[in-house]
Amino acid sequence: MSILTDLLTQPGVVAAGEYAYRGDRFSYRGALSEEHARMASIMCRATTMGANMEGAMFNSIHPGNGLHPPRGWLVRGPVHTVCVMANVFCLLDHTQGSVSHIVGLMRQNLGDVPHELI
Amino acid sequence: MAILDELMRLPGAMAAFEFRGSGELLEHRIAYPDRINPATLDLLAHMCSANMSIAAMQARGWEQVTAMSGFYPVQEFTLIGFDWSVVVSALRREQHKRVGQSNLPPFTGVVLANESADYEAAFALLEHPEPAA
Incomplete structure (x- = not known):
């Protein structure tokens, strides 16, 4: 089972997608239109790239810290949480599901993705 | 600050801190001074x-373009690093904005060791910051 299919079976998951680090491709499943999924892919990729740049700068100033290289990030609103790990994003209704569970699942499947791909 | 002491009781808590909207560090607690210092924080x-500002901009735009709701206002931003995570909350600021106050409280954050991090517990504490009596 692919990580996208696996994520979609979890409680509260609205949609999940995957983007190429180069920015030229994306795929998704769930309750989003093609255009909105494309926009989500672009925003998630941009934030991931920014987080990696910040992590590298942070590490050059404070070497040996536990934040670099970043594995992912979360943005939590009143109802929805955007969960991103490596090049996979997941839109979760966190009133219906657990962020900790989704992060655990994503880390289990994506925690070893090589950082050099970015 | 009581909230910082509460955050330091979370599983895997390494540091807790408060900072201005412009990023300057205010109060802090550090559990491992050999690994994290005030300059790091x-x-x-x-x-x-x-990142909180960028996330707020994106969430606001996303809701307007998609007509979906529940993304804005951004309550927490979390960076999941290789061994540590940092969770920061803007919720207290949003609560002050909602009632029209112009003097906003600081952001609140906690650094957690990934292996014992409980994100739900961190969110719950940051979203209900009053310490138990």
């Missing part, structure tokens, strides 16, 4: 402040 606070 100050740079981290600036990073988190910037």
Whole structure:
């Protein structure tokens, strides 16, 4: 089972997608239109790239810290949480599901993705 | 600050801190001074402040374009690092904005060791910051 299919079976998951680090491709499943999924892919990729740049700068100033290289990030609103790990994003209704569970699942499947791909 | 002491009781808590919207570090607690110091937290606070602003812009735009709701206002931004995570909250600021106050409280954040991090517990504490009596 692919990580996208696996994520979609979890409680509260609205949609999940995957983007190429180069920015030229994306795929998704769930309750989003093609255009909105494309926009989500672009925003998630941009934030991931920014987080990696910040992590590298942070590490050059404070070497040996536990934040670099970043594995992912979360943005939590009143109802929805955007969960991103490596090049996979997941839109979760966190009133219906657990962020900790989704992060655990994503880390289990994506925690070893090589950082050099970015 | 009671909230910082409460955050330091979370599983895997390494540091807790407060910072201005512009990123300057204010109060802090550090469990492992050999691994995290105030200068580390100050740079981290600036990073988190910037990411919180970008996330708020994206969430606002996303809701307007898609007509979906529940993304804005952004309550927490979390960076999941290789061994540590940092969770920062803007919820107290949003609560002050909602009632029209112009003097906003600081952002609040906690650094957690990934292996024992409980994100739901961190969110719950940051979203209900009053310490138990």
